[in-house]
Amino acid sequence: MGITSPRYGFELVRMAGDADTLESAGREYQRMGSRMTWTADELSKLANATKYKSKAVDTARESAGELSGELKKAAERYSGTGPVLVEYSIGLRDAQRVVNPLVEPILVAFDRHASAVSDREDAEWAAGDTLNAMSWSPDTTQGDVDTAEQDASDARATERARAAELEDLWESFESGCSTWLDAYNRAVHDLQEAYDASGISDNPWEDFFDGLAGVLTVIGTIAVIIAIVATGPIALIALAVATVAALATLVIHVSMMAAGSHRVNGWDIAFDLVALVPFGGGVVKALKGGTRFFPALISAAGGSTATRSVLNVGRNAVEDGLRTIAGAGGVNGGQAARAANAGGIADRFLSESTGSWGRGAWNAIRSGGAKLDGTLLSMSERVGSAWPTSGSARIVATRWAQEAGTAGWLQGVNVFNFSYGLEQSVSAIASPFGIDIPTLSDLPGLDNPLARPL
Template sequence: MTMRSPNEGYELRALEGDAPAIQEHGRVLGELAETMVMTADRLIELGDSSLYRSQATDKLSTTAAEVEEDLRAASVRYDLTGDAVVTYGVALAQAQDCINPNVETIRTAEEEYQAARRALDDAEDERDGLRRVMPWEDEPTEAQTAAAALAVATASGELAGKEQTRNALWATYETAFGDWSEAYDAAVDGIEHAMDTAGNDDGFWEALDNFLDALGWVILVLSIVALIIGAPFTGLLAGILLGLSALVALGRLVQYAAGQATLADVALSLIALLPFGIGRVLSKGAPTLSAVMGGARGQIVSSIRSALPAMRFSTPFRNISTAWQWFRAPAAARAALPHPGVFTNPLTAMRLGGAQTAQVQTFVQTMRTSPYASTLAQLADDTARAMPTPWLQSANTNLWVGEFGYGVATTTGALSSFFGAEQVTVDDGPIR
């Protein structure tokens, strides 16, 4: 149960984070900034020195000044970021020392305070009940009245003590939590200030690239989910995946038009559309779960009702039974042929082209093992014949495996690394 402070509404919880590691990270950033400054100074010497110029390559001499400028901007960003991180690490350590050891103490104090309030309410209800004497009830004795008053006084004193303890603990918690929250906001502002001061933030294109990478992971995860979860969520997931995949492809096209991506990046982004483009073509003609379920249950309903005796005036009680069986025939059909379940075997779904087709296969087996198997035999056989052929199953498997392979490779950067796209160079711009 979530517990919040009475004044500020802060959630009662231990503060997470490795404060010493955060401070160390900030110090490392500061040391890295110093190293960048030293390297920048050395590059300037390299670019200005005729001795180095005669020994170094022409390319290095002409790009030394450009690289030096980027290094100095980066050093400013790292230095200011390091200061903000160290300051936050110190504040986090102080807040953790105050909050974390006392979380359970505060929780216990709050629970005891609430229990004391309930005890006082009960005592007051008991006292007030004695004062309300109904005509058929006896007047309370002086002993009962005195005992009720004493119980109220005792509960009131107990509540006052619990409330004082609880309020003191919460006040300390709110102060420490508020200081930590302010330190966190200050750290965020400090890092943003560092980027603004350095002026080396990649801005829109970096944000777009990060956004598309994040969408790549979402598509990858949802693709797996789409192979596990079938109807009634099949259409919803397919629509979401198609929309997200199209958005990624559009984003890569925008990057390509601005020179921020290669044609290979665009081509790879289109791979995610294949299971919902070619895959839909391959699955065309496969029976849908709703159609198969509706047809099978309809046959059972017809079979049950056709077997019922005709209603006659001479057999009123049998007429009631017949009417009851006629009306409950749909329920009997549903009981005999339950929904195959939302979750499916992802390997089966991959082979058959989707989770819904895997559900259909499961439902066919249900028809063949139901009490109405003989009635449904023809429908079960027709449905089984309409399922993807071995050739289509092989194509579906290759399509999904290829999509997952490309998705994992491109999302993790493995494919780019394989083609050498992430090698660091200084030929076309600043070091990244």
């Protein structure tokens, strides 16, 4: 409305807030604090009980002791917050009872006072005009001047009455607003004391970096998916982005752990390190060879491996192998017939390897690379199953397959990385909607050893 009180500048609006809901929440906080305290005491008794001895009981006892301490701190915050909310709700309710009914009367009185000011100005202007008219108009008499002066006097009296009426209303309004302001400032102070006493820190920077790590996980997972369906420079860039995201997530989690965050534990660091396993060795090797970091990163991410030329080398190896197989008979005829058909069979072999999208996508996940990496692995697997591993048929194509299919034990790591990244991404996306999806990093037993005691 743009109208403020004359002394303290409180805006003329109805005071918002649901005092009943606040009071109910405060009493619920108190009840929860009491329940937490009772539970913490019971857990403490369990932790201190030594009647039974076994590894299982000892583990449960240790967990009970840790949880008891954490729960007591949370209970202090809830128990301290509850009464503050109840007291504030009382102050808010009292202030609303005074302030809200005054808004409309003050608006009316404000308009009446403004009208009285205008009437007084008009009356004083008319009295002045009447007095001046006596000097030049014979029709203007002293009686006219006296009447005009009386009208001005009456207008001034009305203005004073309207001002006094408005001032009384403003005084009551400001009194109610001051009651609310005192209750608010007291609540802020007491809530801060309750937070400090609990020892639980709500750090906005911790929220930021924790959220950033979640965003990086989503970005890395999306980049891997793009690399699986794309080829060429796009796939190379996507793999580099995924690697950078994994490295940045590790740096953030290590920094948070070093700062004593309770949100990061040993599982987070372990999984971040596993995510870098397929790339870390390649980066270190390239850096030792004098390559700068980002070219080394691209090389380690698979940018220098699966290309069309590599696949063509495999295709040519298949053709050469078919031409060198000795012996007679078989579905493709004798050696001469096989040699004549070798090119067509090799082309069909390559086409079938690159045309199976599902198998190529799965192998891209296993290889930790892009679409062509998956195709490369698919083709090497087909070569490996097409010829025996011994005898005269152990040919160039078989050797090429052994060189191309180098993922080895890292295939299992890459499948885990993709699955874990997908799980983390789903959790990060669902979290803003209030959906809590447990992840592997929630596993117990590897808490941050640098975290401050709660």
